[in-house]
Amino acid sequence: MTPRSAVGPVLGALCAGLFLASCGELNRPAPPANPSPRPEATAALTRITLPMGYVPNIQFAPWYVAVDRGYLRQQGIELQFDYKYENDGVALVGAGNLPFAVASGEQILLARAQGLPVVYVLGWFQNYAVAVIAKSQSHITSPADLKGKKIGIPCLCGASYIGLDAMLYSAGLKLGDVHLDTIGYNQVAVLTADRDDAVVGYVNNEPLQLRADGVAVDVLPVADYVQLASNGLVTNETTLRTDPDLVRRMDRAFLQGLSDTLKDPAAAYAISEKYVPGLASEDQSTQMQILQASIRLWTAPRPGWSNPQAWETMQTTLLRMGQLSRPLDLSQAYTNEFIP
Amino acid sequence: MAAQSSRASSSSVSRARAQPGCWLQASTPLIVVALGLILWQLAAVLSRLPAFILPSPEEVAARFVSAVADGSLVGNLLATLEEVLVGLAVGALAAFALGYFLAKSQWVERLIMPYIVASQAVPAVAIAPLLVIWLGPGLLSKFLLCALIVFFPVLVNTMVGMRSVEATLRELMRSLKASRWQTFTRLEIPASSPVLLGGLKIGATLSVIGAVVGEFVGADRGLGFLINLGHEEYDTALVFVGIFTLILLALALYGSVALCERLLLGWKD
Numbered sequence: 001m002t003p004r005s006a007v008g009p010v011l012g013a014l015c016a017g018l019f020l021a022s023c024g025e026l027n028r029p030a031p032p033a034n035p036s037p038r039p040e041a042t043a044a045l046t047r048i049t050l051p052m053g054y055v056p057n058i059q060f061a062p063w064y065v066a067v068d069r070g071y072l073r074q075q076g077i078e079l080q081f082d083y084k085y086e087n088d089g090v091a092l093v094g095a096g097n098l099p100f101a102v103a104s105g106e107q108i109l110l111a112r113a114q115g116l117p118v119v120y121v122l123g124w125f126q127n128y129a130v131a132v133i134a135k136s137q138s139h140i141t142s143p144a145d146l147k148g149k150k151i152g153i154p155c156l157c158g159a160s161y162i163g164l165d166a167m168l169y170s171a172g173l174k175l176g177d178v179h180l181d182t183i184g185y186n187q188v189a190v191l192t193a194d195r196d197d198a199v200v201g202y203v204n205n206e207p208l209q210l211r212a213d214g215v216a217v218d219v220l221p222v223a224d225y226v227q228l229a230s231n232g233l234v235t236n237e238t239t240l241r242t243d244p245d246l247v248r249r250m251d252r253a254f255l256q257g258l259s260d261t262l263k264d265p266a267a268a269y270a271i272s273e274k275y276v277p278g279l280a281s282e283d284q285s286t287q288m289q290i291l292q293a294s295i296r297l298w299t300a301p302r303p304g305w306s307n308p309q310a311w312e313t314m315q316t317t318l319l320r321m322g323q324l325s326r327p328l329d330l331s332q333a334y335t336n337e338f339i340p
Numbered sequence: 341m342a343a344q345s346s347r348a349s350s351s352s353v354s355r356a357r358a359q360p361g362c363w364l365q366a367s368t369p370l371i372v373v374a375l376g377l378i379l380w381q382l383a384a385v386l387s388r389l390p391a392f393i394l395p396s397p398e399e400v401a402a403r404f405v406s407a408v409a410d411g412s413l414v415g416n417l418l419a420t421l422e423e424v425l426v427g428l429a430v431g432a433l434a435a436f437a438l439g440y441f442l443a444k445s446q447w448v449e450r451l452i453m454p455y456i457v458a459s460q461a462v463p464a465v466a467i468a469p470l471l472v473i474w475l476g477p478g479l480l481s482k483f484l485l486c487a488l489i490v491f492f493p494v495l496v497n498t499m500v501g502m503r504s505v506e507a508t509l510r511e512l513m514r515s516l517k518a519s520r521w522q523t524f525t526r527l528e529i530p531a532s533s534p535v536l537l538g539g540l541k542i543g544a545t546l547s548v549i550g551a552v553v554g555e556f557v558g559a560d561r562g563l564g565f566l567i568n569l570g571h572e573e574y575d576t577a578l579v580f581v582g583i584f585t586l587i588l589l590a591l592a593l594y595g596s597v598a599l600c601e602r603l604l605l606g607w608k609d
């Protein structure tokens with residue numbers, strides 16, 4: 001290839017690249033707003049970066065409400081959202097680099113088994129969010145119907161895998177009684193294309209997307225069959241020991257945000273539009289359904305409280321699956337001390 | 341006779357002097373590894389960091405033994421090896437065929453090459469999720485990802501190798517009325533094989549990356565899956581085991597191609 005003959009394609013590629021880059025800049029959503037501190041209040045505020053474990057999403061509405069309405073500020077906390085992967089958040093808390101993270105219950109037990117001194121201090125999701133989803137035409141309406149079926153699952157790890165095992169066990173089945181198909185986070189596409197008989201997802205996500213696409217589905221929530229410790233707020237033993245008041249203030253502020261969200265979802269949705277890039281341009285009906293489905297997972301007689309039975313069942317499940325080699329002292333893994 | 345005796349004694353002296361140097365050369369990599377392990381152990385002990393942040397060599401070795409004992413390491417290693425070998429074979433063959441064709445046809449090269457070069461700017465981690473969506477999370481997406489990563493270095497080396505065949509030798513084959521097949525098998529392949537095998541060495545080590553990236557995105561087996569599992573379960577020692585096994589796999593592949601190179605090109609010495 002002579003230099004002269006390369007000029008055309010190279011220039012074309014450069015122009016295409018510049019065009020695409022400029023489109024990317026125009027379409028890039030504004031970064032989520034975080035309240036700017038008033039200069040006179042900055043010195044009194046404890047700045048906390050909180051790994052959320054997922055991308056910006058309407059499901060984090062209670063947190064957005066707590067920030068936007070100043071509940072955290074009133075507790076002397078300036079919160080910065082960090083949409084880091086769940087495991088990384090827990091590892092950073094365990095290493096003492098961060099005071100808090102949002103994580104699911106099984107992460108605490110798995111982390112503690114490896115020596116990470118993390119402690120669950122607030123139960124946000126009162127019900128495990130994982131569910132098995134199947135097209136209505138498959139007539140899969142109970143866990144027993146899953147025997148012999150091909151089930152798509154994001155990976156052979158994490159909450160989906162654990163939730164599926166627990167559900168099957170409740171029906172007298174084992175993972176070996178079904179055919180697992182690792183599909184990544186492509187549940188909607190896989191089920192729509194009938195590649196699998198059922199998929200494992202989240203009760204407040206995939207079913208709503210599928211129905212919005214006109215696909216009739218049946219949903220088997222894990223929580224209908226077994227109670228497992230779900231998403232909540234995690235801290236470490238050092239923070240508990242040296243600054244328990246910070247934990248109390250964090251819990252209190254979040255519970256105020258949660259209470260407001262439960263009372264007025266529409267207002268919570270409007271606030272969330274400031275923090276979730278692109279939410280304003282999404283299908284509001286579907287997103288509001290996601291929020292309503294999430295609210296059903298959060299609702300409890302005593303918000304924030306951790307159910308000891310759910311922790312016992314989680315540990316039993318992890319031991320049975322071989323993800324824990326020995327039982328842990330659950331009294332060190334979670335606490336309700338800071339729940340009003 | 342005196343001169344012969346003198347030559348014989350001087351060659352035996354030079355052999356004796358060469359032996360310690362050979363041993364030193366062969367053992368240097370092992371010495372470096374040993375020093376590295378000592379430094380690592382010191383760092384783990386002196387820093388007092390917990391095992392989930394920095395496991396010691398001892399802890400990693402113990403995890404290695406348990407992973408071998410429960411079959412997880414060997415099973416996942418064989419899965420990755422399968423993906424690597426198939427991807428390497430497919431990628432190398434496709435690259436060799438296209439590279440030969442491009443080496444022979446400059447106008448086709450001018451047409452296609454800029455796009456092949458541009459495609460190298462796309463990172464494998466960006467392509468992997470797309471391949472999983474299009475081809476499913478099974479082995480096909482992993483084979484293709486490996487093949488794509490292997491393709492470019494083998495392609496370029498094929499083109500360079502074929503064009504490096506001396507014109508006088510081509511003229512000689514023409515004067516001997518050699519057919520195209522004879523020219524290909526008796527001149528072009530042998531003459532370009534040093535460069536070809538050089539590209540294959542690079543491709544062999546890169547193919548491991550392709551397999552692992554595919555496994556990170558969606559897999560239920562393989563060393564990438566094992567590393568992901570270690571990460572998910574905060575088992576940092578298992579992550580180290582997976583990484584070191586990948587390194588050994590890449591070294592073994594490189595060494596295999598180097599051995600082939602030595603066997604096939606011994607006549608050059």
